[in-house]
Amino acid sequence: MSSLLRLATAGSVxxxxxxxxxRLLYDTKSVLADQLDAVTRASVDKGLSTPDLSLLVDGLRSEREQGITIDVAYRYFATPKRSFVLADTPGHVQYTRNTVTGASTxxxxxxxxDARKGVLEQTRRHAAVLALLGVxxxxLAVNKIDLVGYDEAVFEAIANEFSTHARSLGYADGTVLxxxxxxxxxxxxxQPSASTPWYTGPTLLEHLENVPVAPDPHDAAFRFPVQYVIRPRTAEYPDYRGYAGQIAAxxxxxxxxxxxLPQGLRSTVERIDTADGPLEEAGxxxxxxxxxxxxxxxxxxxxxxxxxxxxxxTDELTAVLCWLSSKPLVPGARVLLKHGTRTVQALVDEISARFDEQTLSSVDSPDSLALNDIGTVSLRLAEPLPVDDYGKSPRTGAFLVxxxxxxxxxxxGLVGKRFT
Incomplete structure (x- = not known):
């Protein structure tokens, strides 16, 4: 059985x-014939001699960027070596929140x-978010290399600049290509390009097929947020009491x-039920x-x-927030905090730092957090919550405000995270 790689795309507009x-979908033969025919016809209508492969995904992208939906679009494709789940996120600055969603797993x-533009502000912002989320x-795909004449010097300058930035974010040698x-x-x-004889590394797809897959980030100690209590109260099941939900880790x-938790009551698991019958193990x-x-x-x-x-x-949290709203966050704000299947009231006690992803520096005690800001915040909760550090268990170390x-x-929000 081939392995699975979950990946996300990011980048500027x-x-x-x-x-x-x-191109990845086309080259891995993951496009249906009628889809390709439609793209070919649309490309001819635009006066193009070859299919415009961006049309395979641009329809949904346009909807997202017009505000119809802010969901990440997931693409599925496979090769004989590996299956892939690709989280495709938009590039506009106001949708940086999509990078958080797409990169979370x-x-x-x-x-x-873009080889003509090099590393941009949005590039550095996305890299900081990816590092914070522990990807x-x-x-680094230096695209449109044809528009700079396949110039090795241009590529090397961009690659070196980004590698230095990535190392500053905590990425070790060998983790960035x-x-x-x-x-x-x-x-x-x-396929390798005859136009870049100076590049001796793997193609993008070859790297994706062969890169070592890290253990599942959610494969930590057992965590199960209760979503629903099942009590049929029927003659067939007079005493049935089951706790339904999805295993988080x-x-x-x-x-x-x-x-x-949070009560601290102890018991043992007697049975694991599913719609298809009981299980001896669930993950x-x-x-x-x-x-x-x-x-x-x-x-x-x-x-x-x-x-x-x-x-x-605990009823007190210190966490890193990726602020996703045009409304600024200020100390003293009253918010709701959703952790797993529980939502509690919370008070923003302090904003202790804001991370500047461009200079990789920290601004102490800022007055507020604005859209796309990343900051360390202290929160007081109306009710105690059972939380993990994000690095130990991402699903139970993350929350929404x-x-x-x-x-x-x-x-x-990411519990227990620190700026790199």
Missing amino acids: DDGKSTLVG AQLAVLLV PRLV SVPVSALHGDNVA GTVRPGDEVVV SGESVTLLLADDLDIARGDLIAVAGDQPVV IDPKDGDTLAA
């Missing part, structure tokens, strides 16, 4: 990301730059000792119903965790 994603990110590997590509013509995307088996990402040996008072929002390696229960007035998402 007009860097050719749509064309690159379309990525094992690798492809960051595009372990980066590929720079590739000169032309998504339009296919140079070094799936780790694995669970009947007989495992668990603790219910991260699976939706199951747990039955416990003891009749405990458990409700939606509680967290079931492995006993002996449980999260910390929500506007209590209109329900808008204001920020993504």
